[in-house]
Amino acid sequence: MPLATSNFLVPNGTFIVVLLAFVVVVWVIAKKVLPVLNKALTERQEQIRGELEAADKAKADAEEADVERQATLEQARVHAREIVATATATAERTVAGAEERAHEAAERIKQAAEAEVANARQAAVEEVTVRVGEIVLAAAERVIGREIQAADHQDLINEAIEAVRAESATGAAAGAAGARQ
C-alpha cells in the first residue's frame, strides 16, 4: 500500500467512512445497549424501593408489636398483683377463722372436762356419803352395844350425811377455783 503525505488539516474521503462507522456505533448504543441497561437500572431501582418499603413496614410492625407486648406485660403485672392481694386476704381470713374455731374447740373441751370433773366429784361424794352413813352406824352399834335400826335413826343419819355433803360442796368449790387459777 503506497504511503502518501497529505495536508493533515484538510479532511478527505476518510471522512465519509469514519462518519458511517460512527453512526453505526451510535445506532448500536442507542438501540441495542442503552435500553437494556436502562431497563436493568429501572428494575433495580424498583426492587430497592420495594425492599426499602418492606423494611419500613417491618420496622413499623415490630414497633407496634413491641408496644403491644409492653401493654400485655403491664396488664399481666397488674393481674398478678391482684391475684397475690386476693390470695393474701384469703389466707388471712382462713387463719383468723381457724384460730377462732380452735379457741372455740378448746373452750368446749375445757368445759366438758370441767363438767366431767364435777360429775366425778359428785359421784365420789355420793359414794362417800353412803359409806360414811354405814360406817357411822357400825361405829355407833359398837359403842352402844346394840344394833341400831336404820329406820329408827334415820333422822340422825340424814343429818350426818348433810354435814358431809355440805363439807364436800365447799371443798369442790375451792378445788374448781384452784383449777381455774
Add this chain to the structure above:
Amino acid sequence: MGLTNLLSTPTLGIDISPGVHPQVHLGPLTIDVDIVWATLIAAAVVITMGLVLRKKATNGVPGKFQLLWELAVGAVQKQVDDTIGSRGAQVVPLALTLFVFIFTCNLFEVLSIGSTYDWLPAPTSDVNLPLAMALFVIVLVHRAAIKNRGLGGYVKHYFSRPFPPKLFFVNLFMNGVEELVKPVTLTLRLFGNLFAGGLMLSLLASLVIWKLGPAPIGAVLSVPFTVIWKLFDMAIGAIQAFIFALLTILYFDTAMAPDEEHQKSGEVING
C-alpha cells in the same frame, strides 16, 4: 505542505512529518486506510463492550463491567438532566456514545511509539473523525432547534438576538459566526489535542539522537519521558472525550431551550 516542511527542520536533525498515511483512491475520494481501520477497530471495541453488557446486564447485583457502564450512563444522564432537563432524554445515547467512543479512540495513542507512521494511530488524531462527529452533532442540534421553534422561529432566531431586531444584520452576522464556529472548534479542540499528543511522542522518540560524547543521554531520558507523557496523554484523552460530550449536551440545551429563556438572556445582555 509548508507546515509539514517546517516541522522537519534540518537543524534538529530529525524528520517529523505528520499526514503520512497508507492511502487508497476510490474514484475522487482519497482514503487514509490506517485511520479507517483504527476507527473500525475502535468501533468494534465499543460495540463489543455494548453487546457484552447487553448479554450480561442484570437487575440484580451488577458486575464491575456493568457498573462501569452504569457509572458512565449515570454521569451523562445527570449532566443532561442538570442542563437540559427531562426534554433532553434523547441526547443521552449520543452523548454517551461520543464519550465512550472518543475515549476508546484516544486510548490508541498509548500504543503509538512516535514513528512517522503508526499502524494503529488514534483515529481522533486525524482531522476526519473529529470533523465527522462534530458535523453529525451540529446537524442534529440544528434539527432539534427547528423542531423546538419551528422553521420560522428558527430563522427568526438568527435575526432577533442578542441585539434589538433593528440591528438584525449584526445579529445575523454574530449568530452565523457562532453557529459556523461551533463545529470547527468542536473538531479542532479534539483533533488538536490528540494530534499534539502524537507529535509530542515523536519529539520524545527523536530525543534518542541526543548524545554527549559517547553517552546516549537522550536514549535514556526518552523512555521515562515517554511513559510520563503517555500517562498524561491518557488523562488528556479522557478530558477531551468528556468535553466533546459535554459541549454536545450544551449545544442541545441552547437549541432546545424555550424561546422565553432566550428573550430573557437577550434582555440581560442588552441591559
